[in-house]
Amino acid sequence: xxxxxxxxxxxxxxxxxxxxxxxxxxxxxxxxxxxxxxxxxxxxxxxxxxxxxxxxxxxxxxxxxxxxxxxxxxxxxxxxxxxxxxxxxxxxxxxxxxxxxxxxxxxxxxxxxxxxxxxxxxxxxxxxxxxxxxxxxxxxxxxxxxxxxxxxxxxxxxxxxxxxxxxxxxxxxxxxxxxxxxxxxxxxxxxxxxxxxxxxxxxxxxxxxxxxxxxxxxxxxxxxxxxxxxxxxxxxxxxxxxxxxxxxxxxxxxxxxxxxxxxxxxxxxxxxxxxxxxxxxxxxxxxxxxxxxxxxxxxxxxxxxxxxxxxxxxxxxxxxxxxxxxxxxxxxxxxxxxxxxxxxxxxxxxxxxxxxxxxxxx
Amino acid sequence: xxxxxxxxxxxxxxxxxxxxxxxxxxxxxxxxxxxxxxxxxxxxxxxxxxxxxxxxxxxxxxxxxxxxxxxxxxxxxxxxxxxxxxxxxxxxxxxxxxxxxxxxxxxxxxxxxxxxxxxxxxxxxxxxxxxxxxxxxxxxxxxxxxxxxxxxxxxxxxxxxxxxxxxxxxxxxxxxxxxxxxxxxxxxxxxxxxxxxxxxxxxxxxxxxxxxxxxxxxxxxxxxxxxxxxxxxxxxxxxxxxxxxxxxxxxxxxxxxxxxxxxxxxxxxxxxxxxxxxxxxxxxxxxxxxxxxxxxxxxxxxxxxxxxxxxxxxxxxxxxxxxxxxxxxxxxxxxxxxxxxxxxxxxxxxxxxxxxxxxxxxxxxxxxxxxxxxxxxxxxxxxxxxxxxxxxxxxxxxxxxxxxxxxxxxxxxxxxxxxxxxxxxxxxxxxxxxxxxxxxxxxxxxxxxxxxxxxxxxxxxxxxxxxxxxxxxxxxxxxxxxxxxxxxxxxxxxxxxxxxxxxxxxxxxxxxxxxxxxxxxxxxxxxxxxxxxxxxxxxxxxxxxxxxxxx
Numbered sequence: 053x054x055x056x057x058x059x060x061x062x063x064x065x066x067x068x069x070x071x072x073x074x075x076x077x078x079x080x081x082x083x084x085x086x087x088x089x090x091x092x093x094x095x096x097x098x099x100x101x102x103x104x105x106x107x108x109x110x111x112x113x114x115x116x117x118x119x120x121x122x123x124x125x126x127x128x129x130x131x132x133x134x135x136x137x138x139x140x141x142x143x144x145x146x147x148x149x150x151x152x153x154x155x156x157x158x159x160x161x162x163x164x165x166x167x168x169x170x171x172x173x174x175x176x177x178x179x180x181x182x183x184x185x186x187x188x189x190x191x192x193x194x195x196x197x198x199x200x201x202x203x204x205x206x207x208x209x210x211x212x213x214x215x216x217x218x219x220x221x222x223x224x225x226x227x228x229x230x231x232x233x234x235x236x237x238x239x240x241x242x243x244x245x246x247x248x249x250x251x252x253x254x255x256x257x258x259x260x261x262x263x264x265x266x267x268x269x270x271x272x273x274x275x276x277x278x279x280x281x282x283x284x285x286x287x288x289x290x291x292x293x294x295x296x297x298x299x300x301x302x303x304x305x306x307x308x309x310x311x312x313x314x315x316x317x318x319x320x321x322x323x324x325x326x327x328x329x330x331x332x333x334x335x336x337x338x339x340x341x342x343x344x345x346x347x348x349x350x351x352x353x354x355x356x357x358x359x360x361x362x363x364x365x366x367x368x369x370x371x372x373x374x375x376x377x378x379x380x381x382x383x384x385x386x387x388x389x390x391x392x393x394x395x396x397x398x399x400x401x402x403x404x405x406x407x408x409x410x411x412x413x414x
Numbered sequence: 415x416x417x418x419x420x421x422x423x424x425x426x427x428x429x430x431x432x433x434x435x436x437x438x439x440x441x442x443x444x445x446x447x448x449x450x451x452x453x454x455x456x457x458x459x460x461x462x463x464x465x466x467x468x469x470x471x472x473x474x475x476x477x478x479x480x481x482x483x484x485x486x487x488x489x490x491x492x493x494x495x496x497x498x499x500x501x502x503x504x505x506x507x508x509x510x511x512x513x514x515x516x517x518x519x520x521x522x523x524x525x526x527x528x529x530x531x532x533x534x535x536x537x538x539x540x541x542x543x544x545x546x547x548x549x550x551x552x553x554x555x556x557x558x559x560x561x562x563x564x565x566x567x568x569x570x571x572x573x574x575x576x577x578x579x580x581x582x583x584x585x586x587x588x589x590x591x592x593x594x595x596x597x598x599x600x601x602x603x604x605x606x607x608x609x610x611x612x613x614x615x616x617x618x619x620x621x622x623x624x625x626x627x628x629x630x631x632x633x634x635x636x637x638x639x640x641x642x643x644x645x646x647x648x649x650x651x652x653x654x655x656x657x658x659x660x661x662x663x664x665x666x667x668x669x670x671x672x673x674x675x676x677x678x679x680x681x682x683x684x685x686x687x688x689x690x691x692x693x694x695x696x697x698x699x700x701x702x703x704x705x706x707x708x709x710x711x712x713x714x715x716x717x718x719x720x721x722x723x724x725x726x727x728x729x730x731x732x733x734x735x736x737x738x739x740x741x742x743x744x745x746x747x748x749x750x751x752x753x754x755x756x757x758x759x760x761x762x763x764x765x766x767x768x769x770x771x772x773x774x775x776x777x778x779x780x781x782x783x784x785x786x787x788x789x790x791x792x793x794x795x796x797x798x799x800x801x802x803x804x805x806x807x808x809x810x811x812x813x814x815x816x817x818x819x820x821x822x823x824x825x826x827x828x829x830x831x832x833x834x835x836x837x838x839x840x841x842x843x844x845x846x847x848x849x850x851x852x853x854x855x856x857x858x859x860x861x862x863x864x865x866x867x868x869x870x871x872x873x874x875x876x877x878x879x880x881x882x883x884x885x886x887x888x889x890x891x892x893x894x895x896x897x898x899x900x901x902x903x904x905x906x907x908x909x910x911x912x913x914x915x916x917x918x919x920x921x922x923x924x925x926x927x928x929x930x931x932x933x934x935x936x937x938x939x940x941x942x943x944x945x946x947x948x949x950x951x952x953x954x955x956x957x958x959x960x961x962x963x964x965x
Contacts (some may be wrong), residue, residue, distance in 0.1 A: 104871055124874040137872035141890050150886070151876030202877055 055080035055238050056101075056206055061110035063096055063262075070096050071107070072262045078206075083232055083239040085253030089285070090244060092259040095210060098242050102208050103127050114205055125154075130199030130237075132209040136191050138183045144194050145170070145179030151202035169197040172231060189220045196231060207232065207239040213248060225251060246286055258282055275392035278315065283327045283395070288358075290369030292326040292343070293399070302326055302396055305365070308343045310387055312396040323399035330358055330370040332391040335383045342384025345369065350376040361385060417791055425788040425796050428781065432803040434831055435848055439818035440665060440810070442832075446821060447658035457655035461663070467656075470644040471663060474625060477559060477640055481624035482617050484564035489571025490613070492715075496572075497579040500696040501708035503716075509957060510716050515569035516902075516956035517723075518909020519629040520926045521945045522566055524933065525722035527553065527633065528729045528942065530561075535725050542741050558634035563624050565722075570623070571616045578612035611678075618675045625668060626811030628912040641667075642813040646916065649817070661817045665810060672809035723949055730942035750939035760940065763928035764947060770924065771907035774846035775854075779900045782854030783892075786862055804855030807848060812912030819845055820916055842922050845913040850903035854896070861895025897959040905952045905960070 054077035063071040071093045078084045086094040099105040101112060103124035111120050119127050130151075139147050145166050152162040170176050173193035178186060186194070192212060199207060212228060213221045229252045232239050243249055249256050250270040258265045258273060258281075265285075266278040277283035280291075294304040296318035303309050304326070312326060338344045345361035348368070356372045361383060363369070369385065377383055387394050447457060461467045496508055514522065529535050531553045540550050553561075586608070590600040628642045635643055641664040648657040728743070730750055737743040754760045782804065789800035807815070823835035823844075835841045869891070873883040911926035918927050925944050932941035 102871075102875055104874075124871070125877050125879055127875075128877065129875060131872070131875040133868055133872055135866075135868065137866065137868040139869060139872070139887055150873065150878070154873070154876055154878035154882055154886075198872075198876065208875075 054078065055082075055115055056240070057111070057113040058097070058101070059111040059113065061097065061100060061107045061112075063093070063100060063105065063107045070262050071100075074110070074259075074262075074264050076257050076264065076267060078238055078240065079254075080238055081236045082254045083229070083241055083252055085249040085256045086240060086242045086259060087246065087249040087253075087256050087285075088244065088259035088265075091261075093262040094242050094244075094259050097259070098208055098210055098240060101206075101240060102129055102131050128202070128205050130202070130204035130207045132192075132195045132199050132207070132212045134211045135215055136195040138191055138195055138198070140183050142183070143179065144175065144181045144183065144186065147183065147194055148179075148198045148201050150198060155202055157202075165201055169201045172200070172234070173197045174227070188216050189224050192216065192224055193227065196228060200231075200235060200237070205238070207237045209239065209241040211242055211244070213243070213245075221248075228252070258285060260285070276313075276315065277327070277395070280325065280327070280397050283397075288330055288370055290328045290330065290367070290371075292328060292363065292367050292369065292394075293365065294324055294326055294396075296320055296322050296324050296396065302394070304343055306344075307340065310343075310394050312394045313392065314396040316396070316398055318396060318398075324396040325399055327393050327395045327397065328369055328371075328385075328387065329391070329393045330372040331356075332393045333369075333371045333385055333387050335359060335361075335371050335373050335377065336386050338382045338384040342386050344382055345385050347377045347379050347381045347383055349379065352376070359383075421788060421791060422796070424784075425792050425800060428785050428788065429796060429800055429803065432781075432785065432800075432851075435844070436803055436807050436851075438831065439815070439822040442822045443658055443661055443665075443814075443818040447655070447662045457659045460656060461659045466639070467644070467660065470639045470641050470660070471667075473556070473638065474640040474642075474664070474667070477556060477563070477631075478621045478624040480556075480560055481563035481567055481627075482620045484560060485567040485620045486571050486613070486617065488564060488568035489573075489616070490575050492568065493572045493575025493579065495708075497576050498696060499708065501705060501712060503709065503712055507712050507716055510719055511572060512569050513953060513956070514566045514719065515573075516905055516952050516960060517566070518905070518911070518926065518948050518952060519562075519566065519627065520633075520911040520929060521726070521909060521948050521952075522722065523562055523629045523633050524929060524941060524945050525726040525949075526558075526562055526565070528938070529722050529725040530558075535728070536721075539741055554634055554636050555638045559627075559630045559638070559640075562630040562634070563627060565719075567620045567623055570619045571613070574612040574616035574619075575609065578609050582608065614678060615675075618671065618678065622668065622671050622675070622809055625664075625671065626813065626912070628811075628813055628915075632915075642811055642912070645813050645817060649916070657817060658821070661814050665814045668809050668811055668814065672806065675809070726942050726945050726949065729938055730946045732939050732942075734937065734939055750943045754940060754943050760928075763923050763925045763944070766922050767908050767924040767926075770843045770846055770922070771904050773843045774850050774907045775900055775904040777843075777847045778850035778854045778903050779896065782851050782899065783858040783896060786855050786858035789859070790862055801859070804852060804859065806852070808852035808856065812849060812910070813916070815848060816845060816913040816916035819848070819913075836917065837919050839919075839922055841917050841919075842914060842924065845917055846907035846910060849910070849913060850907055853903040853906060854899040857895045857899030857902075858892070861892045864895075865891055901955045901959040905955055909948045909952060 056078040058074055058076040061071050061074040063069075074093075074097060076084070086097060088094045096105060100107050103119075103122060107120070111118055113119065114127075139150065142150065145163075148166045148169050149162050152165055157165070166179065167176070170179055173196055175190060175193055175197065178190065178194075183191065183194070192215070195212075209228075213225055216224055225248060232252075241249075241252055243252075253270065255267065255269055256273055257267045260281050266273055266282045268276075270286075273282055273286045277286065280289075283289045292304055294302040297303050297309060298320055299314075299318050300311055301309050302312045302324055310326070312324075314324075318324060336342055343363060345363045347359060348362050349360040350373075351358045351360070356374065357376045358370045359373045359377060361369055361371060363385075371385055449455070449457075492511065496504065496511070527534065530537055530551075532549050534553070537549045537551065537553075540546075541548075544550065582605075586604060587600060590604045595603065626642065627640075628646075631638070631640045631643045632646070639647065641660055645657050645660045645664065648654075648660060728746075731746040731748065732743040733745055733747055733749045736745045754764075785800050785804055789797045789804065791797070792800070819841065820836055822832055823841060824837075825832045826834050835844060865888070869887050870883050873887045874880075878886070909926060910924065911930075914924045914927050915930075918924060925948055929941045929944045932938070932944065
C-alpha cells in the first residue's frame with residue numbers, strides 16, 4: 053500500500069501554470085526522486101509537500117491521512133534545504149536538538165537523541181562546534197541529522213548536494229543514501245542531475261513543464277522512455293526520421309528497414325522519429341543494407357569512443373565505437389540485437405519538443 | 415511564503431497611519447504656505463523680495479558644501495590611516511574616532527563653547543600666555559559652525575572609507591604594481607576611483623546632515639542665518655507665513671538631496687558591485703621613528719577629539735561664580751551635581767528626556783521592524799510605499815518636521831485628521847518617534863535583507879510554531895541590527911534639540927532645552943552637568959550596541 057500520495061496537484065503563480073495535475077504515490081521506506089530541468093516544477097511540488105506552498109487543487113495524504121491543510125509545523129515531515137538553512141547562532145548539537153525542543157522533548161531524552169543522530173551521520177564529538185567551524189559536507193550531514201532527530205514520517209530533500217563541490221558530492225551522496233536506507237524513512241529527493249537520481253532513487257518521477265513525464269525505475273526511464281523528452285533528458289539520445297512499416301518496423305529510406313520497439317501503437321505509414329542510444333548501435337562498412345552516415349567528429353570518453361555521424365537527411369547521431377574513424381569517412385550504422393533502442397515515437401510528439409543537438413549534449 | 419490577508423490589512427493600516435504622521439504634516443505645511451484653499455502667494459512673494467531670505471538659503475547651501483569638503487579632508491585620510499596601518503593603540507583610537515557622531519549636537523556645541531569660546535579654557539590660556547587684552551578669536555559666525563560640523567561629520571567619511579577599503583580586493587593593487595605603477599599612481603589611478611561610490615555616499619550623507627544642522631548655527635551663528643535658524647527666528651517674530659515658506663524651501667532642498675541619494679543608491683549596486691576579494695593586510699609600521707610619529711599623531715588626535723568633552727566634565731565640577739580670571743578654575747567640587755539632584759525642577763528635564771526617549775524608541779523599534787518586514791513581504795505598490803515611508807523622513811531636517819507637526823497638530827479638525835497635540839504631553843514623544851522611525855526602520859530593513867527566511871521555514875519544518883520560531887530564530891539573528899537601530903534612535907531622542915526647541919512645553923522640557931536656559935542664566939556648571947549626563951549615556955549606549963551595523 054502506498055504511504056505518501058500526491059493526488060491531482062495543480063499550482064499556478066499568477067497566470068503561469070507551474071504544476072498541471074500531478075499524481076504520484078510513494079511506497080513506505082522508498083526514496084522517490086523528483087527529477088527535471090529548472091522550471092519543471094519539482095521544487096514547487098516539494099514545497100507543497102512540505103506545506104510551504106498551497107496547491108489550488110489536489111491533496112497530499114500520508115498513510116491515508118489528508119494533510120493538505122496542515123501547516124508545515126504540524127505535518128511531522130523532515131526537510132533538508134538546498135543551502136542547509138542551519139541556524140548560524142546555534143551550535144551543531146543545538147541545531148540537531150531544535151526540532152526536539154520545539155516539540156517539548158525532555159532535555160535528557162533530547163540529548164540522547166542528539167548523540168544518536170550525530171553518530172548516525174558520523175559526526176560524534178562535533179556537537180559543540182559552531183556551524184561556521186565545520187565543512188560544507190559536514191554541514192550537509194548536520195542538516196540531515198537535524199531533520200531526522202524528531203523522527204519525521206517523511207523526509208524531503210531539496211537539491212541536497214548542489215552546494216558541494218564535485219569531489220565531495222559523490223561521497224556525501226552515498227552517505228546520505230546509506231543513512232536514509234538505514235533509517236528506512238520514506239523520502240522525496242529533488243535534483244536536476246540524472247546521475248544523482250539514478251544513484252539514490254528507488255523510483256524516479258521525471259517532470260517537465262509542470263507535467264509528470266514518466267514515473268518509474270532508472271532502468272525504465274532509460275530503456276523505455278515514455279516520451280522523447282524523457283529519452284533526451286535521461287542518457288544520450290540520437291534521433292532519426294522514418295516511416296512506420298506495420299507496427300514493429302521503420303523504413304529509414306533507401307530501403308533501410310529496422311525493427312523497433314515502441315509503446316505507442318504505430319500505424320502503418322505514419323511518420324516517426326526513432327531514438328538510438330550510442331551503445332545500442334555500431335559502425336560498420338557502408339553497404340546498401342545499412343544506414344549510411346558521414347563521420348563528423350570523434351570523442352574519447354574512456355571506455356569507448358563516441359563517434360558523431362550525420363545521415364543523408366541531416367540527422368546527427370552518436371555511436372559508441374572501439375575505433376575512431378577519420379572525419380569525413382562514409383560509414384554504415386547498424387542497430388545491435390535485443391536492445392532497448394531503436395525505439396519509435398509518433399512524429400507528432402516532436403511538435404513541441406526541440407530535439408537536442410548531440411554535439412551539445414555531450 | 416504566501417502573503418496572508420491579515421498581513422495585507424496590517425500593511426495597509428500602518429501605511430495609512432504613517433502617511434498621516436509623516437507625509438500629511440508636510441502637505442499641510444505646503445498647503446498653508448500656498449494659502450490654500452484659495453491661492454495666496456504673498457508669503458512667497460515676500461520671500462523672493464527679501465535679500466535676507468536669499469542669503470539664508472545661499473548660506474545653508476554653501477555651509478553644507480563646505481562641511482562636506484572639510485569632513486572629507488579629515489575623514490578620508492583618517493580612514494586610510496586606520497585601515498592600512500598598524501600602530502600602538504589603533505583599536506582603542508578606532509573606537510574614539512567614531513564617537514563624535516553619537517554625541518548629541520548640542521552637547522558638542524556647548525563643549526566647544528567651554529573650550530574655544532570667548533571665555534573658554536583654551537582661549538583664556540592663550541590670552542593669558544600671550545598677554546592679550548582681548549581674546550585671540552571669537553567663536554562665532556560661519557567659521558565656528560564649520561568647526562563644529564567638521565568635528566562631528568568627518569565620521570561619515572571615515573566610516574564609508576573604511577567600509578569601502580575593507581571590501582577592497584587587494585589583487586587589484588597587486589595587478590597595478592605588476593603593471594609597474596608606483597604607490598602614488600596606484601592611489602590616484604586605482605584606489606581613489608574605486609572609492610568614488612563610497613565617497614559620494616558619504617558626501618551626500620554629510621550634506622544632508624549639515625543642511626539640517628541646527629544647534630551650531632543657533633548658538634554660534636549670531637547674525638549669520640541658515641534656513642533652519644531663519645525658520646525658528648521667523649516663528650519667534652510671529653511671521654508665521656514666512657516661517658512656512660522657509661520650511662517649504664528647506665524641505666524642497668532636502669527632497670532634492672534625497673532624490674540624488676536614491677538615484678545614486680540605485681546605480682551604486684551595478685557600478686561598485688563585483689569586487690570581492692581579500693582586503694590588503696595592515697602594514698605594521700617599521701622603524702621606531704615611524705611608530706613614534708604614528709603614536710604621537712594618533713594620541714594628539716585623540717586628545718583633540720576628547721578635549722571638548724574633558725572640558726565639559728571639568729566645567730561640571732566648577733561651582734557657580736567661583737571662576738573669574740584665573741587660568742584654571744580655583745575650586746572644584748560636586749555642588750552642581752548636588753544642586754541638580756536636590757531640586758526637583760532641575761531633575762525633571764532629565765526624567766522627561768528619559769521617558770520620552772524610551773517611549774519614542776520602543777514605538778519606533780516595534781513599528782519600524784514591523785513596517786520593514788511588511789515592506790519586504792508585501793512587495794508591490796504597498797510594499798514600496800511602506801519602504802518609502804521608512805526611508806524618507808530621514809532626509810527631512812528636524813526643523814521642517816517640528817514646524818510641520820506644530821502646524822498640523824495645533825488645530826482641532828477631527829474630520830481632517832487634525833487634533834490639538836501641541837502643548838500636550840504627547841507632542842514631543844510623537845516628534846521623537848517620527849524622527850527615530852527611519853533610524854530603526856533602516857537598520858531593521860538592512861538586518862532583514864540579510865536574514866535568510868529559509869531559516870524560518872527550516873524551523874517550521876522541524877515542528878516549531880510561529881512564536882517559537884520568532885523567539886528562537888528570527889529575533890536572535892536580527893538582534894544586532896535592531897539593537898543598533900534602537901540605540902541610535904534612543905541617543906537621537908534623548909539629546910534632541912532641534913525639534914524640542916519648537917515643540918516643548920514647560921512641563922515636558924527636555925534636557926537640551928534646559929541646557930540652553932541654564933546657559934542663559936549663566937548657570938554654566940549645571941548646563942555642563944546636563945551635558946555630561948547626555949554625553950555619558952549616549953557614548954555608553956553607542957559603544958555597547960550602536961556599532962553593529964558598521965555604517
